[in-house]
Amino acid sequence: MFFHIVMERNMQLHPRHFGRNLRENIVSKLMKDVEGTCSGRHGFVVAITGIENIGKGLIRDGTGFVTFPVKYQCVVFRPFKGEILEAVVTMVNKMGFFAEAGPVQIFVSNHLIPDDMEFQSGDMPNYTTSDGSVKIQKDSEVRLKIIGTRVDATEIFCIGTIKDDFLGVINDPATA
Amino acid sequence: MSLVTDSPVNSSSSDDFAALLDSALDSASSDSSPVEEAKDDDDVEIESIKRHKVENMGSTEEPDGSTSQVSVTEVLEEESTKQNTCTHPGSFGDMCIICGQRLEQESGVTFGYIHKGLRLNNDEIVRLRSKDMKNLLRHKKLHLVLDLDHTLLNSTQLVHMTPEEEYLKSQTDSLQDVSNGSLFMLENMHMMTKLRPFVRTFLKEASEMYEMHIYTMGDRAYALAMANILDPKREYFGERVISRDDGTQKHQKGLDVVLGQESAVLILDDTENAWTKHKENLILMERYHFFRSSCHQFGFNCKSLSELKSDESETEGALATVLKVLKQIHNNFFDNTSDNLMGRDVRQVLKTLRQEILKDCKIVFSRVFPTKFQAENHQLWKMAEQLGATCSTELDPSVTHVVATDAGTEKSRWAAKEKKFLVHPRWIEATNYLWQKLPEENFSVSVVKNQ
Ligand SMILES: [Mg+2]
Ligand SMILES: [Zn+2]
Numbered sequence: 001m002f003f004h005i006v007m008e009r010n011m012q013l014h015p016r017h018f019g020r021n022l023r024e025n026i027v028s029k030l031m032k033d034v035e036g037t038c039s040g041r042h043g044f045v046v047a048i049t050g051i052e053n054i055g056k057g058l059i060r061d062g063t064g065f066v067t068f069p070v071k072y073q074c075v076v077f078r079p080f081k082g083e084i085l086e087a088v089v090t091m092v093n094k095m096g097f098f099a100e101a102g103p104v105q106i107f108v109s110n111h112l113i114p115d116d117m118e119f120q121s122g123d124m125p126n127y128t129t130s131d132g133s134v135k136i137q138k139d140s141e142v143r144l145k146i147i148g149t150r151v152d153a154t155e156i157f158c159i160g161t162i163k164d165d166f167l168g169v170i171n172d173p174a175t176a
Numbered sequence: 177m178s179l180v181t182d183s184p185v186n187s188s189s190s191d192d193f194a195a196l197l198d199s200a201l202d203s204a205s206s207d208s209s210p211v212e213e214a215k216d217d218d219d220v221e222i223e224s225i226k227r228h229k230v231e232n233m234g235s236t237e238e239p240d241g242s243t244s245q246v247s248v249t250e251v252l253e254e255e256s257t258k259q260n261t262c263t264h265p266g267s268f269g270d271m272c273i274i275c276g277q278r279l280e281q282e283s284g285v286t287f288g289y290i291h292k293g294l295r296l297n298n299d300e301i302v303r304l305r306s307k308d309m310k311n312l313l314r315h316k317k318l319h320l321v322l323d324l325d326h327t328l329l330n331s332t333q334l335v336h337m338t339p340e341e342e343y344l345k346s347q348t349d350s351l352q353d354v355s356n357g358s359l360f361m362l363e364n365m366h367m368m369t370k371l372r373p374f375v376r377t378f379l380k381e382a383s384e385m386y387e388m389h390i391y392t393m394g395d396r397a398y399a400l401a402m403a404n405i406l407d408p409k410r411e412y413f414g415e416r417v418i419s420r421d422d423g424t425q426k427h428q429k430g431l432d433v434v435l436g437q438e439s440a441v442l443i444l445d446d447t448e449n450a451w452t453k454h455k456e457n458l459i460l461m462e463r464y465h466f467f468r469s470s471c472h473q474f475g476f477n478c479k480s481l482s483e484l485k486s487d488e489s490e491t492e493g494a495l496a497t498v499l500k501v502l503k504q505i506h507n508n509f510f511d512n513t514s515d516n517l518m519g520r521d522v523r524q525v526l527k528t529l530r531q532e533i534l535k536d537c538k539i540v541f542s543r544v545f546p547t548k549f550q551a552e553n554h555q556l557w558k559m560a561e562q563l564g565a566t567c568s569t570e571l572d573p574s575v576t577h578v579v580a581t582d583a584g585t586e587k588s589r590w591a592a593k594e595k596k597f598l599v600h601p602r603w604i605e606a607t608n609y610l611w612q613k614l615p616e617e618n619f620s621v622s623v624v625k626n627q
Contacts, residue, residue, distance in 0.1 A: 094308050095294075107291070107294070112274065120311075123411040148276025157268060157270075157293055158271075
């Protein structure tokens with residue numbers, strides 16, 4: 001799920017960045033430091049969308065570095081247990097399939113793929129129903145349900161399932 | 177002047193958010209029973225939870241709800257039924273692949289080469305292998321595990337190239353379209369790689385009979401770079417590229433990380449010692465040394481193929497030979513319709529086929545082994561037996577071959593007198609590599625003067 005939230009961070013700046021471009025320097029450093037990172041609480045920081053305010057700088061003893069408290073708006077993405085996600089299949093094998101939704105890596109084990117879908121090996125491995133009407137292969141878009149999540153510093157891992165009503169392929173590249 | 181901490185400030189807004197997330201999850205569980213009881217109100221309940229969240233977000237905007245939706249009840253139902261029964265057969269990112277529960281203890285075998293963070297327990301591996309076996313047999317295929325260095329190709333560090341090999345640097349093939357090239361410069365790895373002649377045909381034809389894996393003692397980056405050269409269209413190996421980083425034992429290769437039943441796996445490798453637990457699956461390959469550094473590494477002080485501007489034969493080289501063997505084994509495995517397929521063992525097929533090669537030979541060795549060495553334990557003795565020959569220490573009329581390095585020994589002279597074949601030990605080795613009994617006259621033995 002995406003959220004638009006306000007977060008705050010202390011930015012440490014070298015004195016060489018002071019001057020007319022101070023604000024720009026703070027913002028570009030903030031983007032570099034924060035965008036693309038994850039935290040267990042907020043999930044993945046997709047993008048910084050605005051600066052609420054930059055507080056008064058505090059000079060650090062000994063180093064001359066200055067710390068600015070920055071309040072900023074950003075879009076974060078965090079998957080939840082029970083959430084329905086749409087994701088793109090990245091790899092299919094006999095164990096199940098892997099899919100991605102932005103920074104989120106999802107594994108759907110063959111235990112959680114409907115029983116009427118059989119694994120087919122070959123140079124384009126896939127799971128297919130016996131009548132051939134539904135096929136999951138690399139680049140298929142699937143709707144799945146998250147049953148477990150783990151957020152690391154840079155990655156989010158999820159366990160997913162498609163063994164439920166209204167889950168499964170939503171767009172098959174082979175027929176598109 | 178005041179000192180400040182390094183850590184980011186936990187502002188009120190981010191605290192709110194974290195608290196919100198926690199409360200959302202909590203409220204989900206506390207709300208679960210009424211929701212379960214009143215199924216018809218599901219949507220209303222979910223909506224209200226959602227709105228509740230949005231309201232709590234205060235200054236923030238409404239989340240993008242178009243692609244995501246929460247259905248809390250189902251999860252909780254599933255969880256309560258599964259938690260008791262789940263055996264946690266494997267994990268992804270330390271979460272059970274079936275119930276999603278966070279697992280504290282790491283167990284099972286890591287399959288990092290398939291995907292980062294993936295582990296499987298033994299029972300699950302067994303289950304997958306037996307499922308795989310059925311699928312495989314339906315497609316009339318077996319597994320083939322391929323070594324890289326000296327088996328499919330030869331690589332050298334650029335710094336180890338001799339002046340006589342310098343000319344190669346101007347003859348490398350483009351990395352843009354690798355599918356027709358055979359000599360590649362991998363500058364970022366400071367390496368040059370030469371593919372073994374016939375390898376393209378070999379891979380194409382073998383892939384029709386075998387599901388193929390790469391298994392190298394090189395590191396992951398090297399394995400992937402080589403896979404890219406050998407299989408640019410990704411038709412042969414898929415994610416089945418295993419490097420030393422993926423093994424479970426140092427300096428050893430093992431089939432434990434291969435998701436195929438051992439009775440259906442063949443291995444091609446030039447290093448027998450890497451496969452101590454799986455010798456019965458192994459077809460030993462004659463080493464392909466193209467570069468000087470490779471010859472040097474194995475103690476040969478002769479000119480290398482690269483220095484001689486020569487190469488192994490395309491049509492009669494090791495890969496062409498072994499492809500014929502692979503076809504034969506595949507045929508023998510599937511053509512015999514007398515018993516059930518599932519019960520067959522490719523190791524037995526390999527053994528039987530190998531034993532045909534020297535089946536009518538009775539061999540006596542003469543001063544080939546160091547004195548005091550237990551003859552039956554010597555590699556050549558074992559090799560001859562695997563090729564179907566009978567080995568003996570006694571001379572008698574049934575002996576067909578005497579193997580020696582010196583024609584002057586007593587047994588060698590006996591062979592000459594009795595019109596038996598007198599051959600060099602290389603005859604056995606070459607027969608083993610080429611899978612056919614080679615003409616004895618090409619392996620004659622001369623008298624060694626200074627004994
Ligand atoms: Mg090797
Ligand atoms: Zn479990």
